[in-house]
Amino acid sequence: MTRAAPADVPGILAAEPAVVLAARLTGLLGAAGSALDRSADMLRLPSGGHVYTPGRHDPHLYLVRAGRVKTAAVTRQGRTCLLDIHGRYDIFGESCLLEPVRDTEAVAMAPSELVRIPLAAFLDALATGPAYEESLRFLVGRLAEQRQRITQLVTRTSEQRLATVLLGLSRKLGEGHERHRRIDQRITQEELAQLVGTTRSRVGHFLKKFRAGGLVHRAPGHTLIVDEPRLRAYAETTGS
Template sequence: MIQENPTIILFKSQLRDSLLKETVSYQNIKIAKHDSIYNCGDSDNKIYFVESGQVKLVITSPEGKECILVIHTKGDIFGELCLSGLSARLETATAMEQTYLKQIPAAQFLMLLSNESLLESFIKYLAIRIADQQQVISTLVTVNSEQRLGKTLLQLAHSLGKQDPRSILIALKISHEELAAMIGTTRPRISLFMRRFRNLGLIETTKEHFLIVKELKLTNYLAQIA
């Protein structure tokens, strides 16, 4: 994962504050677990702000195989591809748990960025997102599935995790099926690799079924098997 620099971190904080003020009178949209916010092919010109919960963006092949592009959590925005002028959504956005959102029309979102002098920072933020996706594509085609899983766990730890005395805690419930959809392999292979990682002390699972990633140990292990 491309590390976010202080400018991008500041931008995300400023954008969240601005969106909260802009949408303070808007009603929260409640999305039940497994329900879709929008589907591939939908015509939708809104940007979404996650108040609470988690949302996955998924592309599905003609054969029905899913690929999870990214997971968004509290404070994130998604749906910004509507700013490209494309007439239809390219992906499906689905709630992974009960989620509350606010939505803002694309034109109003751009006006907000302009009024708050955030346009330049938004472009840098999008560049980081593109670099992340390029890195994901590179990983999919250049390394084996065990390495892809390890790299994905590190990416999730960096983007969604919080520091824990044991390393980094990912306080989200991500199933083996969802991990398989993220790295392009099968659930049984994910289970095999997760068991291996656990036996080697690279990860732990809490009683709440959250994941603890031992960042240094996992990084060193991936370097050894590369």
């Protein structure tokens, strides 16, 4: 399997650990004879298609080449809790490093194209050196993200957490200038509520407040426009 390294990585994402690792892995995928090139394959999914489901034995990592994928925890009662949304150049599925049987689900939010990387080939790339440093930075970065989320649940209001979530989605999924970042992917208020840890009604109330303050705007369709500097300043000062 041969793929060119991503030359169109947006500048705002260029230093993100997942993007740096994605660039390295994509380069290895394009190296004839490499273990990754021999073993990785392309997975194309329609909107709503499952990458994996709870209980499935799936020792793979996934690199998003196009589209959007959400990961969620699912209870025995069938309730879901949205964990994250992954856009182009992001990597997910790293929990297989600990346990190859999935305890979460991953679902395409739009027609998506993924590179499916077997765990054994990924570990081989680490052992032989080419992706070692990038992989460590990626994994430590994911741990730091989770620690930050837990800290915010205790130290920040739900309004501040929503602002932070929107900033993160704008950075990962948005396009355009920082004062006019367009998120074209439809994300429901219920999904935002799950990411924030609050109710849908509270999210609706805060979004209305953000729009009134010029921090976000709705465009035709499902597009949300985020003014990142103003929203960041608001998140840092609200409730302080």
